[in-house]
Amino acid sequence: MEKTNLYGVHPFYLAMEDAGNAHGFFLLNSNAMDVVLQPAPALTWRTIGGILDFYVFLGPDPGSVIQQYVEVIGYPAMPVYWALGYHLCRWGYNTSDSTWEVVKSLRGYRIPQDVQWNDIDYMDQFMDFTLDSTKFATLPDLVKDLHAHDQRYVMILDPGISSTQPNGSYWPFDEGLKRGVFIKDAEGKPLIGKVWPGLTAYPDFSDDVTHEWWYDNLRRFHEQVPFDGLWIDMNEPSNFLDGSTNGCPSNSLENPPYTPGVLGGLLRAKTVCATAQQKQSIHYNMHSLYGLMEAKASASALKRLTGKRPFVISRSTFPGQGMYSGHWLGDNRSVWKDLYTSIAGMLTFNLLGIPLVGADICGFGEEAQEEMCVRWTQLGAFYPFTRNHNSINTKPQDPTAFSPLARTAMKQALLLRYSLFPVLYTLFHHAHVRGHTVARPLMFEFPKDVRTYGIDKQFLWGKSLLVTPVLEEGVDYVDGYFPEGIWYDYYTGDCVRSKGEELRLRAPLDKINLHLREGSVLPTQTPNLTLSVSSGQPLHLVSSLSDDGSASGDLFWDDGETVDTYETNQYAYIIFNVSKKVMTSQVLHSNAEATFITVESATFYGVKAKPSRVLVNYQDAQFTYRTNQVLTVQDLGLNLSQNFTISWM
Incomplete structure (x- = not known):
C-alpha cells in the first residue's frame, strides 16, 4: 500500500552532493515517526519520543557511506549457500502431498530448486509449532525427500500464540505462561490480541527467557519436521484488533499530543497497545524493534538446532537486522508496476545492510499473467534472494504452470543465476566482511555521472555486472543507460563503447540483457538443479x-x-x-x-x-x-x- 507505514523502520538517508561526493545521516530511534521530504532539499524527522542518537557519515563516495553506516549497525551475516538458490512457496498448498507434487514437477522438467516453503496451511488451526495431521501428515516424508535430493525446507511462523486452547493441550502457550514470556497489558496480565489462530498472546522477544522458550518450541517441532530455515511474518507485531481484546487505557501514551501518519491513525491500530509492557520498556518505545528481536531469537535457535548458518527471512526490519535475517519486500501484487518498483526496494535494502532481499516473484496478490511472470522470473534471478510466492485462491505461478515456451525461458533465467553463484557468493562475502552492497545502484560505481542518480530500472551486481530487465508488457526490446566505458554483452562478448548514453537492446521473451563492465573477471560454473551440485562444478x-x-x-x-x-x-x-x-x-x-x-x-x-x-x-x-x-x-x-x-x- 502506498503512502502508509509498512513493515520496517530505517531512519537513514544517503545524499548525493556536487562533484560525485556523498554523505549519510542516521537517527537511531525506535519510536513512531514521520519522515517529510521537502523540495528545498530538506528532510524532517518527527519522532514521538525515545533516545536521539545522530550519526553523520562523510563518505566521500556513496559506497563508503554505506560501509560506514554498516560498521555502526552491524555487518550482515554470511548466508548459508542454499539461501542463494531458487525458493518456491505459496499460500494455498492445501496439503503436504500437493506441495510435494510441485517439487516433483520442477524436478521432472529439470528446473533448479533449492528450497520449498510452506505458508500457514501446514499448521493445525493456524497454531505455531503444530502440524495439521490430516492434510499435512506426509510433511515429515516430504522434508526427508527434499534432503535426499540436496534440497531444503522452510516454514512460516507468526509471533501470535493461540491463548484459547484447553489447559494442558497446547505446550507453547502453557509453557509461555509458566515462564512469563508474553507481553503484558497495563495491568500486568498477558495482553491478548487476535491473529490467524484466533485470540493470541505475543512473545516478548526483549527478554532472554523468551529466546530460550522460543528455542525449546523450535527444538520440539524440529524433532517432528526437521525444517532448515524460518520465515517470520506478521512481526510488526500485527494484530487483527486495535490494541487488545480489552482495548487500551486512555492516556497520553496511547493518544500522544502528536500521532505520526500511521495507517489507522492510532498507535494501536492493527497492533498491540502502546502501553503494553515488555521486559526492556513499554511497547511505545519498542514497537519498531519487534521483528529485529524475533529475528535474533530465531537465528540463535537455528544455529543451536542445526549447528550451521541460520536462514531467517523476516517481514519487519530495523537497523542491524542483516546480522540475523534477510527480508522479502512484503505483500506485492501481480502487476507490472510492482515488478518495476521491486528494483528500488531491493536496492534500498542493500543500502540498509540487509543484502539478502527480494520481492515475491510474479507477485503475491492477483493473478499472474504468463508474459509478466517470465519477465519477473528473469529479474528475480538477479534478486539477491530469489523466491516465487503467491496468495491463496490464485492460480499456481511456479514455472511448471505455464506454456512450454514460458517454462523454458524461466528455467534459462534460473540456470543463469545458478551459473553465477560463485560471483554472488563472493559478493555476499564482501558484504559480510566489508559492508559492501551486493546489488547496487549504478551511481555507486559512477558517482560523477549525474545521469546515473535517478536510474531505478537497471542495477549492478557488484561493480561489474549490469542487469537491464524488461519491465513493460508486449515489448521485445529494452532501453538501458550505459555509463562511459566499454561494456560487453555477457552472452556473446560483443562490445559496446559508450560515451554515457542510452541504448536500445533486443530483448525477446527468453532473454534478460546482461553486460560486463570492462576490467572484470567473473568466476562462473556449469549450473545444476541444486547449488550443492552446481557449487562442485x-x-x-x-x-x-x-x-x-x-x-x-x-x-x-x-x-x-x-x-x-x-x-x-x-x-x-x-x-x-x-x-x-x-x-x-x-x-x-x-x-x-x-x-x-x-x-x-x-x-x-x-x-x-x-x-x-x-x-x-x-x-x-x-x-x-x-x-x-x-x-x-x-x-x-x-x-x-x-x-x-x-x-x-
Missing part, C-alpha cells in the same frame, strides 16, 4: 578486458554452511588478474574445500588480435578465437588451490 572464468588489456576479479570459497568460516580461517580466497596478455591466479588464502574445484575454461572478451599461441602454465594449449575479439581456452583442468598463468602472444 568446474569453474569457467570470463574476463572483460579494458583497452589496455587489463582485468581483475576474485573468488571467496568455503563449505557454504559452517558458521564464521572467514573469522576462523576456514576459507579460500583467490584473486585473478589479467595484464599484458597474461592472466594470473593468486591464492591469497587456501583451505581444503577449494582443492576439489578445478578451472576448466577461460574466455577473454576484447582480445584485439588473434593469438598465434596460447600457453597455460607455460605449456602450449588449444584455443579458439572469434572475430568479435573473443578468445576461449578450454580443457584446462587447473586446480583452483594452485596459482596458474594463461598467456597468449
Whole structure:
C-alpha cells in the first residue's frame, strides 16, 4: 500500500552532493515517526519520543557511506549457500502431498530448486509449532525427500500464540505462561490480541527467557519436521484488533499530543497497545524493534538446532537486522508496476545492510499473467534472494504452470543465476566482511555521472555486472543507460563503447540483457538443479578486458554452511588478474574445500588480435578465437588451490 507505514523502520538517508561526493545521516530511534521530504532539499524527522542518537557519515563516495553506516549497525551475516538458490512457496498448498507434487514437477522438467516453503496451511488451526495431521501428515516424508535430493525446507511462523486452547493441550502457550514470556497489558496480565489462530498472546522477544522458550518450541517441532530455515511474518507485531481484546487505557501514551501518519491513525491500530509492557520498556518505545528481536531469537535457535548458518527471512526490519535475517519486500501484487518498483526496494535494502532481499516473484496478490511472470522470473534471478510466492485462491505461478515456451525461458533465467553463484557468493562475502552492497545502484560505481542518480530500472551486481530487465508488457526490446566505458554483452562478448548514453537492446521473451563492465573477471560454473551440485562444478572464468588489456576479479570459497568460516580461517580466497596478455591466479588464502574445484575454461572478451599461441602454465594449449575479439581456452583442468598463468602472444 502506498503512502502508509509498512513493515520496517530505517531512519537513514544517503545524499548525493556536487562533484560525485556523498554523505549519510542516521537517527537511531525506535519510536513512531514521520519522515517529510521537502523540495528545498530538506528532510524532517518527527519522532514521538525515545533516545536521539545522530550519526553523520562523510563518505566521500556513496559506497563508503554505506560501509560506514554498516560498521555502526552491524555487518550482515554470511548466508548459508542454499539461501542463494531458487525458493518456491505459496499460500494455498492445501496439503503436504500437493506441495510435494510441485517439487516433483520442477524436478521432472529439470528446473533448479533449492528450497520449498510452506505458508500457514501446514499448521493445525493456524497454531505455531503444530502440524495439521490430516492434510499435512506426509510433511515429515516430504522434508526427508527434499534432503535426499540436496534440497531444503522452510516454514512460516507468526509471533501470535493461540491463548484459547484447553489447559494442558497446547505446550507453547502453557509453557509461555509458566515462564512469563508474553507481553503484558497495563495491568500486568498477558495482553491478548487476535491473529490467524484466533485470540493470541505475543512473545516478548526483549527478554532472554523468551529466546530460550522460543528455542525449546523450535527444538520440539524440529524433532517432528526437521525444517532448515524460518520465515517470520506478521512481526510488526500485527494484530487483527486495535490494541487488545480489552482495548487500551486512555492516556497520553496511547493518544500522544502528536500521532505520526500511521495507517489507522492510532498507535494501536492493527497492533498491540502502546502501553503494553515488555521486559526492556513499554511497547511505545519498542514497537519498531519487534521483528529485529524475533529475528535474533530465531537465528540463535537455528544455529543451536542445526549447528550451521541460520536462514531467517523476516517481514519487519530495523537497523542491524542483516546480522540475523534477510527480508522479502512484503505483500506485492501481480502487476507490472510492482515488478518495476521491486528494483528500488531491493536496492534500498542493500543500502540498509540487509543484502539478502527480494520481492515475491510474479507477485503475491492477483493473478499472474504468463508474459509478466517470465519477465519477473528473469529479474528475480538477479534478486539477491530469489523466491516465487503467491496468495491463496490464485492460480499456481511456479514455472511448471505455464506454456512450454514460458517454462523454458524461466528455467534459462534460473540456470543463469545458478551459473553465477560463485560471483554472488563472493559478493555476499564482501558484504559480510566489508559492508559492501551486493546489488547496487549504478551511481555507486559512477558517482560523477549525474545521469546515473535517478536510474531505478537497471542495477549492478557488484561493480561489474549490469542487469537491464524488461519491465513493460508486449515489448521485445529494452532501453538501458550505459555509463562511459566499454561494456560487453555477457552472452556473446560483443562490445559496446559508450560515451554515457542510452541504448536500445533486443530483448525477446527468453532473454534478460546482461553486460560486463570492462576490467572484470567473473568466476562462473556449469549450473545444476541444486547449488550443492552446481557449487562442485568446474569453474569457467570470463574476463572483460579494458583497452589496455587489463582485468581483475576474485573468488571467496568455503563449505557454504559452517558458521564464521572467514573469522576462523576456514576459507579460500583467490584473486585473478589479467595484464599484458597474461592472466594470473593468486591464492591469497587456501583451505581444503577449494582443492576439489578445478578451472576448466577461460574466455577473454576484447582480445584485439588473434593469438598465434596460447600457453597455460607455460605449456602450449588449444584455443579458439572469434572475430568479435573473443578468445576461449578450454580443457584446462587447473586446480583452483594452485596459482596458474594463461598467456597468449
